[in-house]
Amino acid sequence: xxxxxxxxxxxxxxxxxxxxxxxxxxxxxxxxxxxxxxxxxxxxxxxxxxxxxxxxxxxxxxxxxxxxxxxxxxxxxxxxxxxxxxxxxxxxxxxxxxxxxxxxxxxxxxxxxxxxxxxxxxxxxxxxxxxxxxxxxxxxxxxxxxxxxxxxxxxxxxxxxxxxxxxxxxxxxxxxxxxxxxxxxxxxxxxxxxxxxxxxxxxxxxxxxxxxxxxxxxxxxxxxxxxxxxxxxxxxxxxxxxxxxxxxxxxxxxxxxxxxxxxxxxxxxxxxxxxxxxxxxxxxxxxxxx
Amino acid sequence: xxxxxxxxxxxxxxxxxxxxxxxxxxxxxxxxxxxxxxxxxxxxxxxxxxxxxxxxxxxxxxxxxxxxxxxxxxxxxxxxxxxxxxxxxxxxxxxxxxxxxxxxxxxxxxxxxxxxxxxxxxxxxxxxxxxxxxxxxxxxxxxxxxxxxxxxxxxxxxxxxxxxxxxxxxxxxxxxxxxxxxxxxxxxxxxxxxxxxxxxxxxxxxxxxxxxxxxxxxxxxxxxxxxxxxxxxxxxxxxxxxxxxxxxxxxxxxxxxxxxxxxxxxxxxxxxxxxxxxxxxxxxxxxxxxxxx
Numbered sequence: 001x002x003x004x005x006x007x008x009x010x011x012x013x014x015x016x017x018x019x020x021x022x023x024x025x026x027x028x029x030x031x032x033x034x035x036x037x038x039x040x041x042x043x044x045x046x047x048x049x050x051x052x053x054x055x056x057x058x059x060x061x062x063x064x065x066x067x068x069x070x071x072x073x074x075x076x077x078x079x080x081x082x083x084x085x086x087x088x089x090x091x092x093x094x095x096x097x098x099x100x101x102x103x104x105x106x107x108x109x110x111x112x113x114x115x116x117x118x119x120x121x122x123x124x125x126x127x128x129x130x131x132x133x134x135x136x137x138x139x140x141x142x143x144x145x146x147x148x149x150x151x152x153x154x155x156x157x158x159x160x161x162x163x164x165x166x167x168x169x170x171x172x173x174x175x176x177x178x179x180x181x182x183x184x185x186x187x188x189x190x191x192x193x194x195x196x197x198x199x200x201x202x203x204x205x206x207x208x209x210x211x212x213x214x215x216x217x218x219x220x221x222x223x224x225x226x227x228x229x230x231x232x233x234x235x236x237x238x239x240x241x242x243x244x245x246x247x248x249x250x251x252x253x254x255x256x257x258x259x260x261x262x263x264x265x266x267x268x269x270x271x272x273x274x275x276x277x278x279x280x281x282x283x284x285x286x287x288x289x290x
Numbered sequence: 291x292x293x294x295x296x297x298x299x300x301x302x303x304x305x306x307x308x309x310x311x312x313x314x315x316x317x318x319x320x321x322x323x324x325x326x327x328x329x330x331x332x333x334x335x336x337x338x339x340x341x342x343x344x345x346x347x348x349x350x351x352x353x354x355x356x357x358x359x360x361x362x363x364x365x366x367x368x369x370x371x372x373x374x375x376x377x378x379x380x381x382x383x384x385x386x387x388x389x390x391x392x393x394x395x396x397x398x399x400x401x402x403x404x405x406x407x408x409x410x411x412x413x414x415x416x417x418x419x420x421x422x423x424x425x426x427x428x429x430x431x432x433x434x435x436x437x438x439x440x441x442x443x444x445x446x447x448x449x450x451x452x453x454x455x456x457x458x459x460x461x462x463x464x465x466x467x468x469x470x471x472x473x474x475x476x477x478x479x480x481x482x483x484x485x486x487x488x489x490x491x492x493x494x495x496x497x498x499x500x501x502x503x504x505x506x507x508x509x510x511x512x513x514x515x516x517x518x519x520x521x522x523x524x525x526x527x528x529x530x531x532x533x534x535x536x537x538x539x540x541x542x543x544x545x546x547x548x549x550x551x552x553x554x555x556x557x558x559x560x561x562x563x564x565x566x567x568x569x570x571x572x573x574x575x576x577x578x579x580x581x582x583x
Contacts, residue, residue, distance in 0.1 A: 010301010010471040037472035040496040106398030146506035149475040174301040175328040177441035203329040213438045258494035258525035
């Protein structure tokens with residue numbers, strides 16, 4: 001089973017919810033941090049990291065001796081990542097420039113080069129770390145190397161560690177575009193965490209539309225439900241979205257969060273609430289499959 | 291012309307609240323931009339009157355022409371994005387057809403280049419809309435990414451370019467940009483060429499972790515960085531820690547703002563905070579603006 005915690009808007013409490021949900025399940029759970037740009041689950045779960053896997057992508061380069069400056073690689077590259085400078089007549093002063101920040105490592109240039117002049121070398125894009133928490137939750141996180149632009153390959157690398165025999169809790173990055181689509185895709189359920197403000201509502205709407213495109217069932221968590229307005233509740237009612245949990249604003253919750261203490265540890269009464277949340281999600285998944 | 295980008299790494303630290311507040315305080319000659327095209331919120335505070343609306347398209351997706359396809363599977367072997375899927379026949383005897391998963395397809399064209407019978411077509415895939423608008427705070431450029439679209443930074447770069455053109459025409463003194471969360475493509479596209487990255491952080495361990503990573507990106511692209519600590523009173527020790535980190539890196543902390551339900555109220559009322567209130571927090575934001583401008 002795969003349950004992904006996403007949000008649209010950032011800072012609504014995805015990690016607060018996903019870490020406590022995973023901890024409430026103990027050794028039955030795998031926590032996968034797919035917010036590879038800004039992974040924070042580790043702060044709350046404090047896992048012992050036992051494995052570090054570097055993630056590399058192929059990066060093209062040219063053997064200029066073999067190149068005849070035909071320009072086929074540049075025309076084939078749909079990401080505009082290659083420029084071919086033709087040599088002056090009778091000279092060999094041409095060059096091929098690669099703009100690595102645009103390159104998607106697709107291999108098109110290698111495929112179309114008639115001279116076999118383009119080679120690929122490995123370039124490090126980030127890492128996947130694996131470990132286990134004190135109470136037995138398996139832990140996986142991806143970390144994009146800062147200044148690297150593309151997070152989707154890292155998200156994919158993290159999701160390779162989904163364990164089909166366990167309950168997989170995935171923490172997503174905010175937003176609704178490619179890294180989030182890649183994270184939510186193939187989930188059995190998506191829990192959307194929001195807040196009752198115009199920002200929270202706007203971004204919840206976008207996130208709901210995204211889950212509909214991906215055909216993933218959703219439930220909503222409203223965090224800090226008692227500050228703000230009622231528009232999120234009204235929207236959920238109108239759209240028939242189940243609100244599975246409402247968390248009040250409490251300074252003590254914010255303070256515990258700031259110190260990296262999981263909600264179910266600072267407020268033990270939440271252990272039961274998160275167990276119920278998991279049961280409600282399981283029921284919805286089972287009903288959907290009937 | 292000074293280009294100021296408000297970023298954070300972590301989401302929900304108060305980027306949009308601060309951008310709107312600064313936009314209200316800045317002199318008349320400015321352009322306001324929302325580069326968070328994925329979950330754009332600034333328009334909710336600025337109430338734009340849209341003057342120009344354009345569709346922007348980029349990127350491709352592969353589509354297999356089933357009449358031409360000979361089911362050889364070459365595309366399956368050369369696609370690096372696991373986007374080519376095979377559908378087996380009902381009786382499990384061989385491949386019925388080969389299709390493309392649009393959510394995995396990066397639109398690189400490799401399958402088209404490698405197909406021996408020319409059965410792959412590329413069609414335009416990603417789209418978004420961008421807008422130039424008037425607001426009572428000044429001209430405002432923003433965009434909306436299509437649902438579940440790719441955010442490679444192309445739409446971000448497009449609206450930044452439009453904003454720069456407008457700024458030159460209007461002889462603007464400032465371009466104030468609301469940035470996206472994270473550190474990936476959209477952030478890098480937002481950051482290129484700005485004069486100042488204003489990092490809004492919060493005194494939580496997550497806030498610190500994310501601030502450090504976005505600072506690394508700014509350092510890599512050699513963009514000057516300054517910091518505002520929002521909700522500083524949630525954890526005073528952690529606020530001190532942020533100040534220590536910034537001091538060690540030689541980064542100026544421009545100010546700190548307390549947590550206040552008034553800020554939430556201003557968002558519910560959809561008014562920039564410095565317009566909504568003239569209390570102590572608004573005065574603190576005015577002091578921050580004095581240090582930036």
